[in-house]
Amino acid sequence: MGRMSEGSVRLDATAKRIIELLQEDGRISYAAIAKAVGLSEAAARARVQKLLDSEVMQVVAVTDPTQVGFTRQAMIGVRTEGDPMKVGDRLAEVSEVDYVVTTAGSFDLLVEVVCEDDPHLLDVIRQVRELEGVVSSETFVYLKLNKQHYNWGTR
Amino acid sequence: MGRMSEGSVRLDATAKRIIELLQEDGRISYAAIAKAVGLSEAAARARVQKLLDSEVMQVVAVTDPTQVGFTRQAMIGVRTEGDPMKVGDRLAEVSEVDYVVTTAGSFDLLVEVVCEDDPHLLDVIRQVRELEGVVSSETFVYLKLNKQHYNWGTR
DNA sequence: CAAAGATTCTGCGGTAATCGCAGAATTAAC
DNA sequence: GTTAATTCTGCGATTACCGCAGAATCTTTG
Numbered sequence: 422m423g424r425m426s427e428g429s430v431r432l433d434a435t436a437k438r439i440i441e442l443l444q445e446d447g448r449i450s451y452a453a454i455a456k457a458v459g460l461s462e463a464a465a466r467a468r469v470q471k472l473l474d475s476e477v478m479q480v481v482a483v484t485d486p487t488q489v490g491f492t493r494q495a496m497i498g499v500r501t502e503g504d505p506m507k508v509g510d511r512l513a514e515v516s517e518v519d520y521v522v523t524t525a526g527s528f529d530l531l532v533e534v535v536c537e538d539d540p541h542l543l544d545v546i547r548q549v550r551e552l553e554g555v556v557s558s559e560t561f562v563y564l565k566l567n568k569q570h571y572n573w574g575t576r
Numbered sequence: 577m578g579r580m581s582e583g584s585v586r587l588d589a590t591a592k593r594i595i596e597l598l599q600e601d602g603r604i605s606y607a608a609i610a611k612a613v614g615l616s617e618a619a620a621r622a623r624v625q626k627l628l629d630s631e632v633m634q635v636v637a638v639t640d641p642t643q644v645g646f647t648r649q650a651m652i653g654v655r656t657e658g659d660p661m662k663v664g665d666r667l668a669e670v671s672e673v674d675y676v677v678t679t680a681g682s683f684d685l686l687v688e689v690v691c692e693d694d695p696h697l698l699d700v701i702r703q704v705r706e707l708e709g710v711v712s713s714e715t716f717v718y719l720k721l722n723k724q725h726y727n728w729g730t731r
Numbered sequence: 732c733a734a735a736g737a738t739t740c741t742g743c744g745g746t747a748a749t750c751g752c753a754g755a756a757t758t759a760a761c
Numbered sequence: 762g763t764t765a766a767t768t769c770t771g772c773g774a775t776t777a778c779c780g781c782a783g784a785a786t787c788t789t790t791g
Contacts, residue, residue, distance in 0.1 A: 432644060440644065443637035447602040450749090452777055461741050466778075468739095477643045481726045482598030484633045489587060489595065489730045496679065496686055506720065513723035521723040524651065526716035531651055535728050561681035565661065568668035568676040571636045573690050575644045605778095607748055616770050621749075623768095 432477070435460065437575035439468055440478055444572035447480040483571065486535050493536040494563040497549055498528035500556045505529040508554040517545045528559070587632070590615065592730035594623055595633055599727035602635040638726065641690050648691040649718040652704055653683035655711045660684040663709040672700045683714075 432440075438458050442449055455465035472478045486494055501508045505523050509530050513521045520533035532549065536542040542562070550558055587595075593613050597604055610620035627633045641649055656663045660678050664685050668676045675688035687704065691697040697717070705713055 437644070440637055440639055444639070445636075447635035447637055450777060462778080463742080463780085464740050476640070478637045478639045480602035480635065480637050481600075482595055482602055482633045482635050483638070483726050484595060484599070484730075485631070486728070488632045489592070491728070494677075496677070506722070509720070509722035517728075518723065519725050519728055521721075522649075522651070522718050523720040523722060524716035524718055526714065528716060530722075531716060559681065561679035561683060561686060563677050563679055565664070565678040566676075567661070567664040567678060567685075568673065570674050571638050573641070573646070573672075573674050575639075605748060617748080618750085618752095618771080619769050 432575065436468060436472065439465070440472065440575050441572070443469070443478065443480060447482075485566075487566075490537060491535045492538055493542045494566075495534055495536070495542060495546075496561045496563070497532040497534060497546065498559045498561070499530040499532055499549065500527075500558070501529045501554045502556050503554045505554075508552060511552055511554075512549065515545070515548060517541070587730065591623060591627065591632075594620070595627065595730050596727070598624070598633065598635055599729070602637075640721075642721075645692060646690045647693055648697045649721075650689055650691070650697060650701075651716045651718070652687040652689060652701065653714045653716070654685040654687055654704065655682075655713070656684045656709050657711050658709045663707060666707055666709075667704065670700070670703060672696075 435458050439454055442454055442457055451466040451469065452462050454469065455462040458465060460468070473480070499508070499512070509521050509523050512518055512530065512532055515534075517534045517536055518532055519535050520531075522531050523529065524531055534542065534545050536545055542560075546558070546560055549555060590613050594609055597609055597612055606621040606624065607617050609624065610617040613620065615623070628635070654663070654667070664676050664678050667673055667685065667687050670689075672689045672691055673687055674690050675686075677686050678684065679686055689697065689700050691700055697715075701713070701715055704710060
């Protein structure tokens with residue numbers, strides 16, 4: 422995923438079960454996956470590789486930003502003129518931006534940013550507001566992360 | 577992380593480098609990590625285990641929701657009365673909610689939800705608005721995910 | 732429906748990675 | 762400066778991973 426490669430790949434029950442296992446523990450062995458889904462190790466390995474190649478799934482380390490030197494996080498609601506997608510793609514290029522989504526509602530884009538401190542955040546906000554096509558923005562500084570999970574299953 | 581365990585663990589350069597390697601590829605071998613950071617395999621393995629145990633980092637599969645049967649995603653801005661944290665913790669218990677953050681700004685909470693379709697989303701919104709302490713809410717339906725990444729490094 | 736083609740699977744040998752542990756080295760505490 | 766705690770290296774024993782050949786299954790096509 423990451424850039425969502427379209428072309429919705431069809432996922433059978435086995436693929437979904439494999440995803441769920443890796444959502445629990447990204448470093449589980451192919452052998453363990455194979456046993457859990459009732460396939461040979463080689464088949465399970467091929468399945469995982471295919472899911473990674475097709476970008477349906479990625480296996481990565483996710484960190485708590487506050488513990489690795491990023492004190493300030495925020496969501497920025499952005500109103501645009503012209504094509505929101507274009508602005509979104511340009512925002513996506515900013516390194517402090519880790520999440521950009523085009524939405525329907527009183528904001529055209531929602532942008533999550535990860536900063537080291539307040540001056541850094543201020544600078545990023547300035548960068549966003551100076552972007553061509555950005556009409557206005559509203560910043561929501563994060564006070565506390567109550568929940569964050571990645572195992573929403575597959576169904 | 578996930579519930580962020582406080583107690584900021586001190587991260588030295590080696591730990592940060594290890595995190596960065598795993599942000600690139602969550603299934604990289606301990607041997608490869610060891611070689612990259614200049615430690616023995618056993619030491620690298622102990623480091624990774626410690627990072628996982630201390631909940632500074634987790635290694636998980638992350639999927640593109642649209643490809644695994646969840647067509648409708650949305651961010652819900654919530655205004656509360658009373659303690660926003662309390663409401664946030666209650667929202668965190670809703671299974672369709674994968675992300676809850678307490679913020680400063682015109683919303684007290686931002687809540688991301690993952691749904692199968694529009695009726696499902698409607699039901700979740702109803703659930704949110706009925707929660708004690710929720711005064712009002714505004715929903716931003718996702719039209720396109722422009723960017724999503726997890727390798728914001730460590731510094 | 733039958734044959735051809737494409738996928739996906741199993742089985743297996745060779746290689747590489749993982750695990751657990753004992754002891755050395757380093758770091759922190761007193 | 763001594764003790765204690767942590768972290769590291771080295772190394773067998775075990776397990777997992779990789780690549781491939783051939784069988785099985787699912788798809789396409791005439």
